[in-house]
Amino acid sequence: MTCSCNVCGNALETPIYASAEDSSITTMNILVPGRTRVFLCGHCGHLQTAELQDAVDYYANVYAINLTSDDDDQLYQIVDGRPVYRADHQAQVLLSKLDLFDGCRILDYGCAKAPTLKKVAARAPQVRPFLFDVTDKYQAFWRKFPGVAGWACHQTDPAWAGTMDVVLSFYALEHIPALQDAVANIKALLKPGGIFYFIVPNVQRSPSDFVVADHVNHFTEASLHYLLGAQGFDHIEVDARAHDAAYVVTARLGPGASGKPVMPAPGAIARLDAAAREMSEYWSGVAGRIQAFERSQPAGATSAIYGAGFFGNFIAATLASMSHVACFVDRNAHLQGRQCLDREVVAPAALPADVGYLYVGLNPRISREAIRAIAEWHDRQLDIFYL
Template sequence: MIQAALPCNVCQQPLAEPIYRAAPQSSLSSLRRAMDGTLEVFCCDACGHIQTAELCDNGSFYDTEYDILVNSEEEDQIYAVENGQKIFRADHQVATFQRKLALQGALHEGARVVDFGCAKSATMRLLKQQRPDVNVHLFDISDRYVGFWEKFLSPEQWATYTIPPAWQRSFDVVSSFFSLEHIPDLTTALRNIHGLLRDGGVLYAIVPNTFTNSVDFLVADHVNHFTHTSLQTLLANHGFDLLEADAHSHRGAFVVTAARRPGDSKVAPVLDAQALVDTQSAARKLAHFWQQASSHLTDFEAQHGSAPAVIYGAGFYGAYTASNLQQPHALRAFVDQNPYLQGSSLAGKPVVALDSIPDEVEVVYLAVNPVIADEVRHTVEAAYPNRFRYFRFQP
């Protein structure tokens, strides 16, 4: 029996053969956990969207299994380290959010904002501390985070599973911080977001940019890897004017702002033909990179035998590196500067601070975005001059 082609989540056109297929049983979720099934990634010929086939029921997964940053109210991910100072993601996000929306005039006194797919919503908690005049609401398809919400909002300001009818066309801003990449049914999601906004209201979304954070290509529960052309298509098809898809203000991501068109008016997306070709070419280049990455890792490991090693980075890159090691017994620990990860474990190994690398270690796997690999190596070298041999993912 011939299986029907998978439709594009953005434009609904049938997808051709996958541009990337991972080794069986090597799929990892964004929470660094193994997922059943074989990772397959596609690129849409019509809009340039990069899409991963679903490996589970995403609605059930996010309702009952997805527990990101739930150990404490303060737990967060490191966005950057500058001059030795850690900048956490929520702090960077709230600063960028206010700066961008000030330019649009959308975050005025008393503005109504709803965080769509909010999870713990640390960004909105910080926004309320800095801008108590803003009327914040939260929506998620899980009630697992209510304990965090009730610490800074009252019950009428949040909803789970179903959007209250009274919320329709009442918001100045809908925010979405790293949620749209998880949603297979973008048509329903964008219809809901459109319905929440007043005419001229602004959608503010941050989504991963797999071309500047290449490992996003491998995240099994990120079913959408947005490109500039697919964002243009998605927003135009659902009644939005794209104001900006900024690839610079948040490292490894697009910061998207789009205005709701009046009423239900829509315009057909007009894509630059060369931009579409370039997007598809870049997607195939990225697929080739990851097809080669595991063999490069294996070659490096073979050259260094069973030398004691650590993996720098306890995020997705680190989990991917560990899962591809042929001699995992040589791994002593993961190293990470995030204090919320230190003291935990990954792949059965402890996560330690930079100053706690075991004395016997000879090899460091730089399991970080290739864009910052040189910077990270300099940091390690400053603490341990001329001590280690290094592996890094080459862009």
């Protein structure tokens, strides 16, 4: 089955990765039918996953950022034993990169609860915030937004065309198959010289992004420059350091009506191909390793899964049985006390005494350090599996 690259339109024929099972897992930790198939575009360097079988229904009826809390509860990292949440970090980075002058019109495109812009507006009350999402599920949160915010659902307000100084997007573009149309819509909202500022996952630093089924776009620095240049943006900065496992991208809308794609540097496609094949080999073998660890446990043993996010749910979906799993463990206080796959999410200190086996569902780059940092487990005898 062939598809077309969302960035340049090039035909994509042979996947570089295909999942073994005829089901896939989404960012909502939901199993959906169909194999995950990932392609690499040899023209612009974009990595792309085949679209969900029923994407319209999924985004209309299934996909939703947590609707039960006013706060952004996504843990970014632990610093000196204290949790830092993602919206706080994103707001800090944004304020360090952009000059938000008095009266600056700033739109969060695909905003959900708009937690980052909410924090920015609280710290920079001189801005004029605007909110947009394709669903009306979040209006209750928008009504509590600091200051007077304009908003629109389903379609952006026609009166906004050409009036925005800044358009923001946080972890939205990876979900959008009609990517060129989305960026063209954002371009139409900006004033000449306006800034498009967005964050997307960095697949080479975030292994889960490679196989999550509802992320159709896995951006690379090459494909980001190609996409934005083709749409008429200049002064493009792709920052891979300011945010862990993500790209923070800043681009200015140039003076011309049209743009010119920025072609990948010599050798870039070959390097991306090698990296993508390495990720493919990793995910092709990880299910077997999980199941081998499960088989190694004696009858009657009790286990737990550390991490109630994508990695933890991927482990749970791969196990032959969940009967031996007592709970999920997570340091995110917002998740503790909730249920994940009918198991309670507990703090590390509350890990039941009879748990002897632990599956660690964290990014492999940080997993060992994260487990070593849990002081409450230093005297525990745990047999630990790392992805």
